[in-house]
Amino acid sequence: MVQMTINGKVVKAPDGEMLLTVIRRQGIDVPALCDHAAVEPCGSCRMCLVEITREDWNGWKKYVTSCLYPSENGLIVSTHTPELQEIRRNIMDLYLARCPGSELVQKMAEEYGLTRTSYKTIPEGDNCIMCYACTRICEVLGRNAISAVHRGHAKVISGPFDDPPPDCIGCLSCANICPTDVIEWHDQDGTRAIWGRTFDLISCRQCGKGIITRDFAEYLKEKRQIPADYFEICDDCKRVELARKMGGLVDLAKEVAS
Amino acid sequence: MTYRYTVNPSRCTGCRTCELACAFTHTQEQKPGRSRIYPIAYGPDRFVPVTCLQCDDASCVKSCLFDALKRNETTGAIELDKDRCVNCRACVAACPFGCALVDDVHDQVVKCDLCGGSPACARFCPTKALEYKRIA
Amino acid sequence: MRIDSIEKLDKWRKECRRTFEAPKRKVIVCLGEGCLANGSEEVFNEFKKLVAEKKIPDVTVESVAKTGCHGFCALGPLVIIEPDGTFYTKVSKGDVAKIVDKTLIGHEIIDKLLYTDAKTAEKVANYEKIPFYARQQRISLRHCGTIDPHKITDYIAVGGYAALGKALTTMTPQQVIDEITKSGLRGRGGAGFPTGKKWATCAKAPADVHYVICNGDEGDPGAFSDRTTMGSDPHSVLEGMIICAYAVGSHQGYIYVREEYPLAVVTLQKAIDEAKQHGLLGEHILGTELSFDIKISRGGGAFVCGESSALMRSVAGEVGEPRAKYIRSVIKGLHDQPTVLNNVETYATVPAIVERGADWFAGIGTKKSTGTKVFSLAGKIKNTGLVEVPMGITLREIIFDIGGGVPDGRKFKAVQTGGPSGGCLPEGKIDLPVDFDSLTEAGSMMGSGGMVIMDDRTCMVEVARYFLSFLVSESCGKCVPCREGLYQLRELCAKVCDGEATEEDLALMERLAKTIKVGSLCGLGQSGPNPFLSTLLYFRDEYLAHIRDKKCPGGVCRKLITYAITDACTGCMACISVCPVHAITGERKKKHVLDKNICDRCGSCYAVCKFDAIEIS
Structure with a gap:
């Protein structure tokens, strides 16, 4: 187990478990579009970006996709800084230009106050968000x-x-x-x-x-x-067949008993 | 496994309480079509409540290519991890008894999970045709 | 002949040297890619033919030698007559007979073929006196242009594989790593990661298999130094890789060469085969315990495959897409085994460091960027070609003293360093010392050493748009900020070029650029907005001119310029014949007239006019 700080709260997690899993277990809602339990994370949507730093980094910080960053001792994670929200908003803005017709994209974009894209809508765009x-x-x-x-x-x-x-x-x-x-x-x-x-x-x-x-x-x-x-x-x-077979056995048992 | 789920068709009256109890427990809706258990008539007034038998060497588990079906060692139930399931329906096709089911309303594979250790069907069965008994 | 000991190597070297130095006079023809494209193979064959026919006493057929690239690609095909060092430029097949008669037989120098000094306008006979060469210090390119890349004997003759011999017989792997660390060598691929540190981490990574990879996927437009090294001195690269294999304990290496370098592949394969034949590669190298093999892996021509993790996936036969950065390839690289990946230039430098010592190398360049760096000069510069200079030299020295400055009397405007994801530096930064850190600080980067020089007829917005277009088509498309973001940034840049953008658009571009920079997965995306950001940093007024005044100061953006014919027109009719839309009319020897309403602003008339009579405003 390792100990980290997530949004100011001390959290324990298995060594190497991906940050997104740990963060979500804390009940913190970090958005993601390409994440699915049955497949390996790939980091393509970039929505789960979080800010990480450490005491010994002397104020240096970086942004990483939490789906692809393993837990480690002493990590200080922030999930919803204004900068991160701005990046997520810009990414949804880009998605909205690519997939204006997708309900999922529309819904997520709305959470960032976007109803239409600031960019040029891509003429040949379909609703594929390339999440792999x-x-x-x-x-x-x-x-x-x-x-x-x-x-x-x-x-x-x-x-x-x-x-x-x-x-x-x-x-x-x-x-x-x-x-x-x-x-x-x-x-x-x-x-x-x-x-x-x-x-x-x-x-x-x-x-x-x-x-x-x-x-x-x-x-x-x-x-x-x-x-x-x-x-x-x-x-x-198959279920009807099963009922018929089981019923047959029950009837047989009754017959034998009588 | 400390408990075993048993079905005794000779006690079943076909009252369908189990079906409603199941549907309500899992979907908060009392629609028989959303149940994981089906009392099926095999003759006049003769019924068998058909539900997952939680087989030892289960075809559904074997058929799942995404490891979404796993046995809960405490309850003995084979549980479906909804997050991992991609609805390919291999389990539905592979179950020899047709007991891995499809929830038609949500177009989702669903499976009896013995309600996590307290199966509603057994609790509500008025004739004890369904029972969940401690065996060890 | 298998060389299975140092003694045998030394003996063989003496033989090779004898053959190499046998001809008293030598005719060296450059068969590097640049000269080859200009027909140097014909020149070479003609020399062979004529020399055989003429039977000159001190010049035999063996005296006619071909070599790899000399670096001065602008003046090819190049021919050098040794031992005098007579340097003939732009030699055509027709010139050969004259050279044979006058220079080889008559010992005369042909003025017409000599290099003309850009500043003094004097003819320079000896190549060592040409500023282009005189100011250079060649380490990684040390053998380029002196040996025949297809002959291992040439490489042996000039001291090849001596460093390998030294490392294998007198140094432990740790000592090799220490030596490289001490030399301060930093990765020449662009990021400048300390090579010694990389090797040390890989060597320590516990695994049965370690890999050594050479990155020859030089994808930056305007960079061609790795191609030259691979094609003109392949054994240096191999030797560097073998030394690395010894240091990190590897048995298998790969050279990843991009699809666009077919000649480099042929040359490298020949070099690998010859090295294997002589026991310098393969099982028990030089009779020691070291066994190491090198395979060539050909890329499919994707820019992103120059990125280390994408390259390794490509070598493994998968789609070349970068992977998450928390996995370090020195620990888990190719096939999930510890892997050292270095650039061609880095490996070519290694033998020199091992042979001459870390202190010698560390003494060159600056404190934090030691040694030399190869730069590819391209764009609006007189001396297009390759130069190798000590780190810390200023841009001015490279561009003006060595490169000869901007041609056609135009003014220098900017230099783009570090390839498409690098940045444009303006005239104000011309005295910047060129090393890893100062370039990064100035908003550009070292990259693979490409330098594209631009004159005052360049529109910086258009430059940004151009490089963004390159990156849009070369982005692997895996992550959103890079795939969608660069596309939108390019579209917005195009909007500026068309004079349709507003200042809000510019603010949007800046916001977007920041998101792409921090949000992208790999270096391509993270540095992708650099062409925009650096041009905006140094040429914001040009952006504003497009937006506010609807003017293109560089006179490039078609929608914002007009062409006109001035009184300098002599009525030669050249422009009339090239104009694709027939916008120019006029008679011979009378001033022509250009109809602005028909004009498509393609610039054909401007390019063809010999009298500077076309005015762009």
């Missing part, structure tokens, strides 16, 4: 199907060489984790379309409802040894 949550979750999944392609301002999330990603299994993790819901997909007639690819959905053997894509089921079978026939029936039908 989708690429990081795909990495955790072990597929690495999508990544950021191109550079700088032209950067977009896509498959390799901006083509449909061959390693995608249509699991929708990327679309689900996306904080601004920009990843488009749709299920239709037993297929799922995402990232320019179309996947077969397994249909429930009994009721015909779509379950998961066949590629995802294959991947789970291969990686986690889940028997293939588990994926053949939907959860609704």
Whole structure:
């Protein structure tokens, strides 16, 4: 355990735990757009910036992203100085120029008193805030199907060489984790379309409802040894099946008893 | 594990109290559709309250690629870490009993967590078809 | 032949020296990239052909030697006749026959091909007397232009790998680190981190595997010194890396070369192969326990890959994006192992320090910035090229004494140091001593040593816009302040250039610049607003002229200037033929007329007019 000071309060935390986790445990609300529990922090949104210093730094201080700075003994952390709020406001201002249509961005910008951007709205901008949550979750999944392609301002999330990603299994993790819901997909007639690819959905053997894509089921079978026939029936039908089987046993027991 | 959750279908009258208790405990709404337990009729006046069996070698845990499902060693429940869950529904598809559920209102995967050690369904079950008993 | 002991190395050196020094007279043709682009290979081949034909007694085919870059790229192709040191500039294939007949056979000097001193207008025959060379002190470039980079024997002949021999046989790894620390050598890549300290931390980091990486991703526009070092003296870089490997206990090194330097890759690969063949690289170097291999890793041409953590990701085959800064690459670098990453110039300097001692090196330059630094002179300067000077020399000396000042009789306005993320220093700072700390203090930085000189026909707002555009397209795009912030800053700069900005916009730009500076993840973003901030600091009046008076004092910003034809017009019709929008009309030998309403302000007429008859206002 290490001891730090956060906004004037002495706080203990496990050595090396990222500051953002510690700060939030204290009930302090530090904003972040690219942070998600299931993926490694990446420090792209810069909203969780905090000011750190130490006694022995003789007044020198620096700004670090709290999601990517490990706790250490003697750290003095400030989370809401006027300078930091100004930086966060400017960053939201930039986001607002890039993603004017995103509700999440609008909501967060409003917290800093921004209703419209001070900058030029980017004509080709979509609601992608480039938080990399989708690429990081795909990495955790072990597929690495999508990544950021191109550079700088032209950067977009896509498959390799901006083509449909061959390693995608249509699991929708990327679309689900996306904080601004920009990843488009749709299920239709037993297929799922995402990232320019179309996947077969397994249909429930009994009721015909779509379950998961066949590629995802294959991947789970291969990686986690889940028997293939588990994926053949939907959860609704499986529950009815369970009730029927258990009920059968109850009836049998009653019969035996009488 | 010090407690065990048991289901005795022969005592179930299909009164659906468990369903309401569950929905209210987890969502503060008394909508049966948001419950983690479903009494299902398998014959005239014969019901089985179907809920997660907290399997030892659980398929849902195995299928989760993000470690969002973990067993609480005290209560014995397999709990879903909502922060880590990305709603890929591998667990829903992988559970052989269909007991990892989807909350249709929020389009979110939900799972019985035994209410953190005091399952509401068992507390409210008038016929003791559902029980949560100390075993050690 | 495998060299497995110091004795064998010394013996081999004697042989190499004999061959190297055998020809009494030598014709040296520069085949550095600059001269090559100007056709020096043809010149070289012509010399070989003619010398073979003419059968001159003291000049044989072996006497015609090619070397790497001499640094004076503005005057290429360069030919030097040794031992007299006769220095011929801008030699074409057609000049070769004359040189062979007159100089090689007749021992005459051809005045026409000599260098003309910028100040005295006199011809200078010997290159050592040319101010461009006379004022330099070459350490990292010590062999550039004297040896053939494709021959390891040349490098051995001039004392190559002696430092490695000294380190391996007479020094412990700790002693090597101590020597580098004592020399005060600071990283030549730009940030100026003490090299000795870096090596010491890496050596101490507990791990089975340590890596040594050479950063040859010289991406700054206007900087080309690393290219020259890699292409003209590759073995110095290799030797420096091997010494570093010995010091930190590494077995594998990488040289990261940018895509745009194909010749450097060829030269380096040849050097690596030759060094391996002779046992100077690979298993049991010089018969000792040290085993070290070097691989070339080719970049894809991304500026951000010059940033250390992005570079390491790129070497590992991942997308070149910087990572969080709390992880230090000397502890966890390439493949999460301790890694030393230094610039080409740093490694090239190391053998000299090991050979001649830390005290010698520390005695050069200033107290906090020891040694010499290579600068690439580019832009509006007479002597475009590479110079190596002691630290602490003033900008005036570099630009005016060595660089020859601004051409075409124009006035010096600013110098941009440290590449796109550096800053522009005005005439008032011309007596600033050039070292790491004073440049940073003045709002610029050392960077990789690029110096872009600008004359009075430069618009500083346009300069800021240009460099910001470069950074916008080269930002990796990972973090918001850099990706979105630099883009918006560039857009605002363009607004100023177009005369459409207000003073509120300027205030917004300053606020934004601050956010980008403190909010960005890596050095690219953190120094990204520098082109704007430094031009604003020293040329605020120019910004205000654009905003308040809708005027561009440099006469560059198209929307704010007008072209006119003055009475100096002789009616040569040159401008009429180049004007793409046909805005100029007139007859031969009569003053032409320019229609301001049609004029697109492209500047073609200005560029083509020989009589200064085009006026920009």
